Amino acid sequence: MKIFLNKPLPDVGMELLKAAGLELLLPEEEIVSRAAWIAYCQQADVVVGIGAKGFDAAFFGQCPNVKAIALFSVGYDQVDIFAATQRKIPVSNTPDVLSRATSDVAFLLMQSVSRLAAFNFERVKSGNWLQQFQPTLHLGQELYGKTLGIFGMGRIGFEMARKCKAAFDMKVIYHNRNRRPDMEAGLNAVYVTFDELLAQSDVLSLHANYTAASKDLFDAAAFRKMKANAILVNTARGGFVREQDLYEALSSRRIWGAGLDVSDPEPMSSDNQLLSLPNVCVLPHIGSATVEARNGMARLVAENVIAYVKGARMPTLVNMEVYE
Numbered sequence: 001m002k003i004f005l006n007k008p009l010p011d012v013g014m015e016l017l018k019a020a021g022l023e024l025l026l027p028e029e030e031i032v033s034r035a036a037w038i039a040y041c042q043q044a045d046v047v048v049g050i051g052a053k054g055f056d057a058a059f060f061g062q063c064p065n066v067k068a069i070a071l072f073s074v075g076y077d078q079v080d081i082f083a084a085t086q087r088k089i090p091v092s093n094t095p096d097v098l099s100r101a102t103s104d105v106a107f108l109l110m111q112s113v114s115r116l117a118a119f120n121f122e123r124v125k126s127g128n129w130l131q132q133f134q135p136t137l138h139l140g141q142e143l144y145g146k147t148l149g150i151f152g153m154g155r156i157g158f159e160m161a162r163k164c165k166a167a168f169d170m171k172v173i174y175h176n177r178n179r180r181p182d183m184e185a186g187l188n189a190v191y192v193t194f195d196e197l198l199a200q201s202d203v204l205s206l207h208a209n210y211t212a213a214s215k216d217l218f219d220a221a222a223f224r225k226m227k228a229n230a231i232l233v234n235t236a237r238g239g240f241v242r243e244q245d246l247y248e249a250l251s252s253r254r255i256w257g258a259g260l261d262v263s264d265p266e267p268m269s270s271d272n273q274l275l276s277l278p279n280v281c282v283l284p285h286i287g288s289a290t291v292e293a294r295n296g297m298a299r300l301v302a303e304n305v306i307a308y309v310k311g312a313r314m315p316t317l318v319n320m321e322v323y324e
């Protein structure tokens with residue numbers, strides 16, 4: 001079987017694939033056009049998607065040869081899962097191995113915004129370190145005992161909640177498709193409705209899986225229901241948040257601040273008006289960007305590919321329905 005990777009995996013993954021004796025196909029140069037993407041995928045039995053966005057419904061029609069997809073990400077919103085499942089194409093992702101790293105970035109953004117770290121760093125760089133001590137200028141807010149709202153209580157949300165509880169004794173509330181008694185037990189977390197989550201959170205951190213149905217869920221109407229001191233943290237997907245509404249909510253001080261590791265579209269344009277605000281910190285989608293997480297992801301991708309080639313079920317399969 002031929003395996004196409006649109007980019008090389010970190011070494012540990014490449015070595016596992018090579019040791020399994022698989023035939024690997026890599027592009028000679030960075031793929032920039034849809035035509036090149038399809039032309040490569042048409043040569044493969046299995047596609048390893050590394051930051052590739054092109055697995056839409058048309059893809060499956062254009063590449064009937066593709067029998068399995070292994071993603072180098074925990075999110076799978078870049079794949080039309082319905083179309084893949086209809087064609088009995090298993091799709092795997094990389095859960096768990098990046099939960100710590102991604103929740104670390106959520107925690108980092110929360111703190112960075114609550115203490116205006118990015119804004120203050122910018123002041124230093126631009127020569128605006130105040131000459132005189134000013135007791136009431138550029139003040140942050142403390143997080144001790146505040147309420148953390150988790151939207152999407154999966155592994156990453158759980159890790160974020162665990163850290164916030166340990167560091168700041170935060171009270172944890174969450175909203176999820178289903179209640180998670182397993183997660184409630186360890187965190188003393190309370191399940192709330194979406195509106196209660198908006199109304200009660202001092203920090204609201206997004207960790208849900210993104211689907212088209214969730215587009216712009218966090219819009220002006222949602223921001224109006226939030227507390228004036230609330231900090232929005234998004235390390236999930238940019239599509240959850242209507243950026244124009246967020247800008248208005250932040251610039252009018254309707255909510256207090258926002259920390260974003262994701263945007264819609266990506267990359268965020270350098271003249272995005274959100275970047276002009278002091279109460280915003282934006283990172284360029286670095287949630288899983290640690291050596292440990294990326295090596296774990298590479299290993300998992302290789303294990304999924306090798307399992308598929310051997311005729312076994314992929315260990316971190318997204319669409320179980322392919323076997324029904």
Ligand code: DGY
Pocket residue numbers: 072073074075076098236287288
């Ligand atoms: C993930 O793993 O889903 C990261 O956000 C990278 O896409």
